[in-house]
Amino acid sequence: MGYPHTSHQRETAVLSQYFGDTEARTLDGWKKRGGYQALEKALGMTPADIVNVVKESGLRGRGGAGFPTGMKWSFMKPGDGKPHYLCCNADESEPGTFKDREIMRWTPHAVVEGCAIGAYAIGAEVAYIYIRGEFTEPIMWMERALQEAYAAGILGANAMGTGKRIDIYVHRGAGAYICGEETALMNSLEGRRGNPRIKPPFPAVAGVFGQPTTINNVETLAAVCPILMKGAEWYKGMCLSNPKSTGSKLYSVCGNIQYPGTYEVVMGFSFKDFLYDVCGGPVKGRKFKAVIPGGASVPIQTMEEAEATLMDYEGFIAQGSMLGSGGVIVIDDAQNMVRIIARLARFFAHESCAQCTQCREGTAWTTKILERIRDGQGTMEDLDTLMGIANNMTGTTICVLSDSCATPVISGIKKFRPEFEALIHGKRVHSVMAAVA
Amino acid sequence: MSTKNMGGLESPDMASHDSPGHETSYTPVFTGDVRKELDTLLTRYPTKMAALLPALWIIQREHGWVSENGMAEVAEVLDLTPAYVKGVVTFYTMYHQHPVGKYFIQVCTTSPCGVCGAEDVVKAFLQQTKAGELGVTSPDNKYTVIEVECLGACGFATPIMINEEFIESVTPDSVSTILARLP
Numbered sequence: 001m002g003y004p005h006t007s008h009q010r011e012t013a014v015l016s017q018y019f020g021d022t023e024a025r026t027l028d029g030w031k032k033r034g035g036y037q038a039l040e041k042a043l044g045m046t047p048a049d050i051v052n053v054v055k056e057s058g059l060r061g062r063g064g065a066g067f068p069t070g071m072k073w074s075f076m077k078p079g080d081g082k083p084h085y086l087c088c089n090a091d092e093s094e095p096g097t098f099k100d101r102e103i104m105r106w107t108p109h110a111v112v113e114g115c116a117i118g119a120y121a122i123g124a125e126v127a128y129i130y131i132r133g134e135f136t137e138p139i140m141w142m143e144r145a146l147q148e149a150y151a152a153g154i155l156g157a158n159a160m161g162t163g164k165r166i167d168i169y170v171h172r173g174a175g176a177y178i179c180g181e182e183t184a185l186m187n188s189l190e191g192r193r194g195n196p197r198i199k200p201p202f203p204a205v206a207g208v209f210g211q212p213t214t215i216n217n218v219e220t221l222a223a224v225c226p227i228l229m230k231g232a233e234w235y236k237g238m239c240l241s242n243p244k245s246t247g248s249k250l251y252s253v254c255g256n257i258q259y260p261g262t263y264e265v266v267m268g269f270s271f272k273d274f275l276y277d278v279c280g281g282p283v284k285g286r287k288f289k290a291v292i293p294g295g296a297s298v299p300i301q302t303m304e305e306a307e308a309t310l311m312d313y314e315g316f317i318a319q320g321s322m323l324g325s326g327g328v329i330v331i332d333d334a335q336n337m338v339r340i341i342a343r344l345a346r347f348f349a350h351e352s353c354a355q356c357t358q359c360r361e362g363t364a365w366t367t368k369i370l371e372r373i374r375d376g377q378g379t380m381e382d383l384d385t386l387m388g389i390a391n392n393m394t395g396t397t398i399c400v401l402s403d404s405c406a407t408p409v410i411s412g413i414k415k416f417r418p419e420f421e422a423l424i425h426g427k428r429v430h431s432v433m434a435a436v437a
Numbered sequence: 438m439s440t441k442n443m444g445g446l447e448s449p450d451m452a453s454h455d456s457p458g459h460e461t462s463y464t465p466v467f468t469g470d471v472r473k474e475l476d477t478l479l480t481r482y483p484t485k486m487a488a489l490l491p492a493l494w495i496i497q498r499e500h501g502w503v504s505e506n507g508m509a510e511v512a513e514v515l516d517l518t519p520a521y522v523k524g525v526v527t528f529y530t531m532y533h534q535h536p537v538g539k540y541f542i543q544v545c546t547t548s549p550c551g552v553c554g555a556e557d558v559v560k561a562f563l564q565q566t567k568a569g570e571l572g573v574t575s576p577d578n579k580y581t582v583i584e585v586e587c588l589g590a591c592g593f594a595t596p597i598m599i600n601e602e603f604i605e606s607v608t609p610d611s612v613s614t615i616l617a618r619l620p
C-alpha cells in the first residue's frame with residue numbers, strides 16, 4: 001500500500017500488505033497472517049527444489065542490478081563441506097530509496113523468514129542482516145523479531161524442530177553508503193574499512209570470511225515467502241509487459257509529488273498512471289519536470305520519457321533510464337536541475353571510498369565544477385570538461401559508484417542543457433530554489 | 438567516508454567533528470556485564486575482527502565518542518593493533534572521534550530532501566541551537582548540528598536524527614517544538 005497514505009486500488013499489495021499494521025510486527029500477529037508457513041514448507045523441501053521454484057518464478061534482485069535470484073542461488077553448492085553465508089543487504093542508502101526500511105519496520109518477520117529460507121536454500125547455517133547504522137528503528141524491530149523467533153525455536157541449532165541449524169544476526173553499519181555494494185558490505189562485516197573488492201573472485205566462490213556467500217536485498221528475500229506459498233506461476237502472472245520482469249515491486253516515491261510514500265505495483269504498470277494517479281500527481285500549482293526513477297544512480301528522465309515508460313527492468317531502459325532500486329525522485333518546475341545534480345555529485349564525492357583515482361578525483365572535480373556553474377561562475381568550456389570527466393569515470397573503476405556519479409551529469413547535461421547554459425550566461429533562472437539561493 | 442582528500446573539496450560538516458579529540462582520563466568499557474555482552478557478540482562470527490564495528494558501537498554508547506584510548510581498548514580485546522582500529526574508525530562517519538554536544542543533530546540535505554526544503558531546516562536548527570555553524574558545538578555544549586547524506590527516509594522529508602532517535606517530516610516550523618521536547 002502507499003504507506004503512509006491509504007492504499008490505492010490499482011496497487012497490488014503483496015509485500016506491503018501489512019504496512020501500518022502494528023500487530024503484524026509481533027510473532028503472534030505474523031503467524032495469524034500466515035507467517036512462517038513458507039519456512040515450514042521450505043524446510044520440508046530440498047534446497048535444490050527451492051532454488052528451482054525461485055528460478056521458475058522469474059524473481060530478480062531488488063537491490064538495484066536485477067540479477068535473477070534463482071540463478072544467483074544456484075551458484076552455491078550446498079554440501080561442499082565449506083561454511084556458507086547469506087548476507088541480507090539492508091544498507092539502503094541510495095538517495096530516493098526507503099522501501100527496505102518499511103519492510104523491516106512493519107514486517108520484520110517477513111525478513112527473518114526470507115533470510116531463513118534463503119540460508120537453507122544455499123546451504124548456509126548463518127545469515128547476517130547488515131543494516132545501515134542510522135536505521136535505529138528498523139534495527140530495534142529486527143532484533144525484537146529475531147528474539148521472538150529464537151524463543152519460539154524457529155531459529156537456532158534445531159530450526160523448527162527439523163534438526164537443521166539456522167542462525168540469523170543483525171550487524172549494524174556505521175555510516176557509509178558504499179557498504180551497500182556487496183563486496184564492501186562483506187569487508188565491513190569482517191571488521192574492515194568498507195572498500196569494494198576486485199572481482200573475481202565472486203562472492204559465491206570466496207565471499208565473507210573467504211567462504212561461499214550470497215548477498216541479497218531485503219525486498220528480494222521477503223518476496224521468496226509468497227513465492228513459495230503461492231507458487232512460481234502466480235508470481236509470473238504479475239506481469240503486464242515483458243515476461244523477463246515478473247512479480248510485484250515496491251517503489252519509494254519522494255521529492256515534489258502529492259503523496260510521497262512506498263507503493264507496490266506489478267511489473268509493467270504504466271509509469272504515467274503511477275505518477276499522476278496512484279501517487280496523486282504534482283503538488284498544486286506545479287508541473288512535473290523530470291524523474292529519477294531508480295535511485296540517484298540512474299539516468300534522469302524527461303517527463304516525455306517517464307510518461308512513455310512501462311515499469312519493469314526493460315521498460316525503464318527503453319526510456320533512457322533504469323529501474324534500479326525503485327527509488328523514484330520526482331522533480332517539479334520550481335526546481336533548478338543544476339542545483340539538484342550538483343548536490344547529487346557532492347553526495348557521491350562524500351561517499352567515494354577513494355580507492356580508485358578516477359572516482360576519488362572525478363567525484364570531487366565534478367562537484368567543484370557543478371557548484372561553480374550553480375553559483376553563476378561557470379563557463380561553456382566547463383560543460384565539455386564535465387562530460388570528459390564523466391566519460392573517464394565510467395567503466396574504469398573497481399565498483400560502479402564512479403559510474404553512478406557520472407550518470408546524472410551526463411543525462412542532465414544532455415536532457416537539460418538550457419538550464420546549465422542559462423546559469424553560465426547569467427540569465428535569470430525560473431526557479432524557486434535559485435531565487436532562494 | 439571522511440578521511441580522504443576530496444580533491445581539496447571542503448566538507449564543512451566533517452571539518453571539526455572528525456578531528457581527533459583528547460581526553461585526560463579513561464575508564465575501560467569491557468568489564469563486567471559489558472564484557473559479557475562482547476563475549477556473546479564474539480560467538481556470532483568466525484573471527485574476532487568481525488566484532489570490531491559492534492565493539493566500537495559499545496565504546497561510543499558508553500563514552501559518547503570513540504577516543505584514542507577507546508580504540509586502544511578495542512584493539513586489546515580483539516587482538517588488533519590500535520593503528521588498524523583507527524584505520525577502520527576513520528572510514529565510518531557515525532563514530533565520533535571528538536566529543537560532541539549532548540544532542541548530536543543530523544539533518545539530511547541530499548537532493549530528494551533538498552527539493553523539499555531541507556536547507557531551511559538546517560538553518561532553523563543552526564539558529565535555534567545557537568550552534569551557528571555546521572559541526573560546531575553550541576556554547577552551552579548541548580548541540581552539534583551537521584548535514585548528513587540520505588538517511589533512507591526521503592518520502593518523509595526532512596528526516597533528522599538526534600543521537601539515536603530518528604524523526605521524520607521535520608519542517609522549519611517544527612524545529613522549536615523538537616528542541617523544547619529534549620530533556
Ligand SMILES: Cc1cc2nc3c(=O)[nH]c(=O)nc-3n(C[C@H](O)[C@H](O)[C@H](O)COP(=O)(O)O)c2cc1C
Binds near residue numbers: 177
Ligand atoms: C555503490 C553501491 C551501493 C549499493 N547499495 C545497495 C543497498 O543499499 N542495498 C542493496 O540491496 N543493494 C545495494 N547495492 C547492490 C548490491 O551490490 C547487490 O547487487 C545487491 O545487494 C544484491 O542483491 P539482489 O540480487 O537481491 O538485488 C549497491 C551497489 C553499489 C555499487
Ligand code: SF4
Binds near residue numbers: 195354355402
Ligand atoms: S569506484 Fe569509487 S567507491 Fe568504488 S571502489 Fe573505486 S573509489 Fe571506491
Ligand code: FES
Binds near residue numbers: 551
Ligand atoms: S535524501 Fe533525505 S532521506 Fe534520502
